[in-house]
Structures are given as structure tokens and as C-alpha cells.
Amino acid sequence: MMRKKNRLIQSPGVASFLASVASIGIGLLFGYILLIFIKPSMSFYGLKQILTAGFSSSEKFAKVLYQAAPLILTGLAVGFAFKTGLFNIGAVGQYTIGTFFALYAGVVLKTPWWVALLAAMLGGAIWGFVPGFCKAMFNVNEVITSIMFNWIGLFLVNLMMANIPEILANHYGAPNADRTANLAAANKSAIIPKWGLDKLLNSDYINISIIITIVVAVIIYIVLNKTTFGYELKACGLNRNACVYAGINARRNIILSMVIAGSLAGLGGGVYYLSGTAQYTIVKSLLAMGFNGIPVALLATSNPIGIIFSALFVSYIQVGGEAMQPEFAKEVIDIIISVIIYLSAFALLLKEIIRRVLNRREAKLEREAQAEDEAVVAAAQKAGIAEGKGVSK
């Protein structure tokens, strides 16, 4: 019984989980030390906000879920490409283009919300297709293409928004021309439904997007782990040459992988900006939500189910980070997350240590058990000998 339990702890999944927990613990400790350095008197307050603000009220919790939904999707966009051996640093661009498609459909074409979400996926897919196509056909490094397309996407969206008056807020009576229309004024049917979650959590932020994204994550998990297509994709990631040798069309798989990743990131833009609470503002720098998909995916080692939890975690401490302003800059959270990711580079080392500790314990138990067995055997032998002796007598 005891030994069975130990074997469970020793399984690789549990070891990685323990390693992640250790990384998170060290990252938070690092953040706390940083807070002490910045403002010792408020440091404990800061830590308390990071750790508890997300659960402090139902509105805050709603915000955690609201921000987690796009994070799950951008995390999946990065993680899915990772599984196929591609580093999709272009989730930002795909997210931005997805946002534009969703808003164009919802605000200008007045489609219902689910059509706008499909449009967002289409936009992201187009923006994922190009780097995939360049990688597969011309062997251009997808990291460089994706980075170029992040900026092209950002400027293109800004250019188009500026030239489509029907999409901007001032077309619907609002004073600002630098952001997109409030959906409540432009097209109520484009707002993602709330199914009473808003009343449950007493917040306008929450809607069914968190449910949609969890379903998407599960679908991605099934595609990757239970289908031939997913197997081929992963095989291409592990060894492209072996794949081609085995008759898998590696080029097609690279393109498909980027298209799917792109559509996931695009959907992320859709669920965020169709909430009815967010308005896209014309900006000059890339959106952080798209970049944060990278740490989310890395924290979960690209496992789709793990990404749900890592996105919830990242969103939770980000809400905590906002709550500790103005005492501390909320960027402390980014530092904590970066330390956690950096430590995941030590994951192998940590896992090794955990395994060694467990092994030592198991070895000790085994020795004890063995000693016990030996004692029984010895006793039996002794008894046998005694019996024999008795017989001989």
C-alpha cells in the first residue's frame, strides 16, 4: 500500500507538478524580497494583495476569469505551435488581427457574437498562415516572420481602424475617435452572452468566454493526444526528417499547425473585445495580452489542460498586482512570472532532486521491508531448524 503511493509520487507528471509548484514558490519569494527592497513598510501588504486579491470579492474573481479566457487562448496558440516544433512568437499579431476581424464583423456588419468570434478565428488564421507558409516553402525562420507580422499587423489594424469611420466610437455619439465603438451602442447582439454569470458574481466583466475557452482547450488536448493528425503534428515537432521519411507531409503540417495556432490567438482577441466592457484603443506598441501567452504556455510545458490552470494563475496574480497599486508598480508581477519561467529551465534539476529524495525514502522503506522479510525468513528458518532439530531428536 505504502509502496504503491510512492510509485504514484514518482510518476513523471507528479514530479513536473511538484517542480512547477517549487518554481512558483521561489518566484513569489523573490517577488516578496523585491517588495521589501522597494518599500519595506508596505511589503507584507503587497504580498497579501498578490496572494489574496483575486479571491477578495466576487468582482475581483470575475476579473480573474475574464482575463484568463484570452490568456488561455494565446497560451494555447503558443503551446500548440510548440508541440509541433515551432516557436509562435506571433501570437500578438494574430490576436490583434483577430480583434479587428471580430470588431469589424460585430460593429460594422452587425453580426451576432458567434459569427464575430468565427471571424476572429479567420483573421488569426490568416496571420498564422503566412509565417507557416514561409517556413514550409522557403524555410524562413518562423520567429523572424512572426515578429515582422506582429508589427505589420499592429500598423495595419491601426490604419484600417482610422479609415473605417463606422467602427469608431465617435460614429455612435461618443466623443473619442481613438477607440472602437462601445458594443452596447453599436450592436448589442455582438456581446458575448453572460448566462446569468454576471448576476452570480455581481460583475459586468464575466461572460461565457471562460467556458468557451475551456472547451477549446479540451478539444485541443484531444486533437493533440487522441488523433492521428495530432500524432503527426507532434512527430513533426520531434524530428522533421524522420517524419518525411515515414511519409508524413511535413510542409502541410507546419502550415496547418500555424493556421490553427493563429486561429486560437485570433479567437483570444475576439473573446476579449466582444465582452462589451473592452474597447480597442489605437496604440503604437504591441498588446501585452498576446505576449503573455508565451509564459502561460511555458509554465504549463505546453500541455493544453495545464494551460487552463497556468492562465488562471497568471491572471490571478495579475489582478493581485493591480490591487497593490499605487504602493508598488504592477510590473512586479511580470518579474515574478519571469523568475518562475526562468526557474522552469531548472525544472530538470528540480525534478532530479525530487526524484532523488523520493528514491532515498523508498530505498529506506524497501530496506526496512527487506529487513522485516529477512527477519521473518530468519525466524522461520530458525523455527525450521529448531523443528528439524526437534525431529532429529
Added chain:
Amino acid sequence: MNILADILSATIIFAIPLLVVALGGMFSERSGTINIALEGIMIIGALFGCLYLKTAGTWGTAHPQTAMLFAILIAGGTGLIFSILLAVASISLKADQTIGGTALNMFAPAFAIVLTWAIQGQGQTTINIPTWIRITPEYFGLATSKNPGFFETLLFKNFYLTTPIVIVILLVTIFIMYKTKFGLRLRSCGEHPQAADSVGINVYRYRYIGVAISGLLGGIGGLAFTIAAGSGFQSTVAGYGFFALAVMIFGNWKPVRICGAALFFALFKVIGSYTASIAFMPKFQGVKSADYIYQMLPYIVTMIVLIFTSKKSRAPKAEGIPYDKSKR
């Protein structure tokens, strides 16, 4: 004529950070480590370089170029120290190189913001660079004319100590890479580390050195970028670390070509802001916010060039693969 001098001088000042950072990336990749953390390294270098310039005060005004030299050394030194974090993760611990790089890229801007808040007070996120760092004609005993001519504009409009230093770095790089034993060994570690190891080259040591040089040059590049951008340090280098990677690939991991690629990219970056004064450039009348079209231009051009040159492009063969001595 003066507009041409303006454009050329702006091109050079923007090409300098790209060139030096791309050269840094080349050292790292030629030794076998993909340094995606250049963006973060630039930010750290710029942060400490600018903090030093800010604190130099009256001593700095009295000895501007000595202070500037110190700032460059501090920027390079802090960049180097920061890059060692990447080296530990990706060389000693054999972790995926994108993980360490992403962590550093995320850490640097956040750290810069937190530190500038802590030093300058809440919400003060810009570190202003003093104006005395610019090299004026007076340094050479020349008078500044009221209407500067072609050469004076070209040379002195945007002349900072970073420019000559980076040019020297370029020349030294060419020499080290192709004329020294060290360069040959460094390149061999990026092509076939097992073979290098078999003839007694310490692959780990060379890779550490490669990453450290990229940290040094990346830090200097961060300061050079902040000077070029001209609006003080705002905890960002606007993606220049990533552009430098593109420039490096575009330059085919070779120093002279990288220099050409950096100038090319910088020219397209700069030209957009001069459309109003150049007669033959299309103005896109009737399109609102047409400057976005020109802002997209360098990226689109680079993409097209990359597609056409990629057939000939050859990355170091062993880059991105952690070297494991026990796997021969």
C-alpha cells in the same frame, strides 16, 4: 541636398544599435546559442547606462565624452552580467534556449519600470538623457555654422560617441571572426561541437564567451538605441532586439553583410518620416493616418528580402541545440 544629409545621418544613428546588437547575436549564434534575449539585454544596458548619465551631474557636464565612455562601459557590462543568466540556463543546465530568453525578455522591462519608479518616484517612468552627450563641431575646434552644409549635417547632426565605437567594434569583429584562432574555434562550436570537443576545444567555455560577448554588445546597443530614439529611456527598446535578430539572419551571420542589412533596415525605417519633404514619395492623399503605411514598410521589405534570400541563407548548424558531452 540638406534633406539627403538629414536622411543619411538619421539612417546611421538608427543603424548603429541594430548593427551592434546584430553583431552580438552573431557571436552568440556562431557559438551555438540562440540569443532571443537580446531585447531584454538591450533594456538592461540602456537602463543602467542612462541611470549613470543622469547621476553624472556637473562632473558629466565638465567631461562629457569621458562620462559617455563610462556610460557605454556600464551599459555593456550590465548587459554582459545579465546575459550570463541565459548562458547558465541554456548551456550549463541545457534548458530550451527560448525559455531562458523569454524569461529574460519579460524580466528586463518590468525590472526597469520597477526600478525607475523606486528611484524617481511613482509614475515617473522616463529617464531623461542629458543633452551634453552629443559631440558638436566645437570638439574639433570648428565653429558651428548657422546654416550647416551637407557634410556638417551628415557628420554632426546626430553624432554621439556610440557611432565611432560601434564602427571600431565592427572592424574588430571582422578581425576576430576570420583572422584569429579564437574566431575559428568559436565558429566550430556552432557548426559541429562534437568535432570541436574531440580536438580539445572546451565547447562550454566558448559558448559562454559567445553569449557574454552578445550581452556586452547588446547592452551597448541598448544605450545606442535610447540615444537614437531621442526621447529618454522609457523601459523599452521598441522591439529593436528582435529586429536585430532579423538583421542578423538577413545578414547571413556574416559581419559585413550584417552592416549592410542594418543600414538597409534603418533607411526604410527613417524614410517614412521624411515623406512630406521628398517630392517623388507617394503621399496617399485621402487616406487617414497614412504614416502607418510607411511604418509597415521596413517589415514588409525585410519579409520579401528574406523570402528571396532564404535559399542561400545558412544558419550555424548546431545552433539551438544544447551541447551534451555525454551524447556523441
